[in-house]
Amino acid sequence: MPPKSNRRKSKNPKQQWRVKQPTRNWLELPSDLMLNILQRVCAHDILENAQKVCTAWHEICKDPVMWRVVYIDPMLIRNNICSYHPHLSKLSVDRSQGQLVDLTLVNECNAKLLQYVADRSSQLRRLELVFLHDKFASEAFKKLSLLEELSLETIHILEEDIEAIGCYCSLLKTLKVNQKGIYTEKEIAFAIGKNLPHTNQTIYNEVAGAAVASLQQF
Numbered sequence: 001m002p003p004k005s006n007r008r009k010s011k012n013p014k015q016q017w018r019v020k021q022p023t024r025n026w027l028e029l030p031s032d033l034m035l036n037i038l039q040r041v042c043a044h045d046i047l048e049n050a051q052k053v054c055t056a057w058h059e060i061c062k063d064p065v066m067w068r069v070v071y072i073d074p075m076l077i078r079n080n081i082c083s084y085h086p087h088l089s090k091l092s093v094d095r096s097q098g099q100l101v102d103l104t105l106v107n108e109c110n111a112k113l114l115q116y117v118a119d120r121s122s123q124l125r126r127l128e129l130v131f132l133h134d135k136f137a138s139e140a141f142k143k144l145s146l147l148e149e150l151s152l153e154t155i156h157i158l159e160e161d162i163e164a165i166g167c168y169c170s171l172l173k174t175l176k177v178n179q180k181g182i183y184t185e186k187e188i189a190f191a192i193g194k195n196l197p198h199t200n201q202t203i204y205n206e207v208a209g210a211a212v213a214s215l216q217q218f
Contacts, residue, residue, distance in 0.1 A: 067096035073106035111137035138164035151176040159191040166195035
């Protein structure tokens with residue numbers, strides 16, 4: 001019978017060949033790399049979770065660069081993809097410190113919030129609104145003169161709203177409208193052609209029930 005010590009070793013013959021895997025300390029990653037990673041996290045979880053991990057992450061999450069592109073959809077909360085943070089839209093705008101260039105608000109916007117965004121986001125280039133809870137606030141676009149792409153889905157807009165957008169947003173290249181108001185899609189298309197004279201070409205198509213106007217500039 002082999003010695004007792006030998007019997008112990010024979011129970012796990014591969015144990016001596018195991019290589020201990022190195023552990024990764026995320027806190028040691030360079031701040032610019034960590035910022036790049038956290039930019040892929042939804043805004044809800046940045047405010048509710050990521051920024052609470054440590055002081056370094058909290059500082060990164062306060063960086064305005066983190067908030068240049070913001071997508072907010074309460075459906076993510078209801079589906080438990082993200083946790084909920086009250087006043088998320090305003091907090092996101094505030095943290096961008098005027099550097100916000102791309103904003104999507106799904107079932108999260110009203111006239112007051114739209115004006116809040118416009119007052120603090122003069123660099124905005126792309127805006128997508130899905131369902132507005134009250135009257136469309138076309139006056140807010142006075143302060144969005146750099147806007148190049150605008151998408152309005154399930155929003156009641158009038159011909160005068162199109163006129164205001166054309167007047168205030170001279171750099172607009174793409175306008176997408178899924179109209180559910182008192183005007184027909186043809187009337188909205190006519191308003192687009194009439195009130196956007198700064199474009200050389202206007203194309204209006206119906207795609208999957210949506211009115212899409214592509215404004216090509218030369």
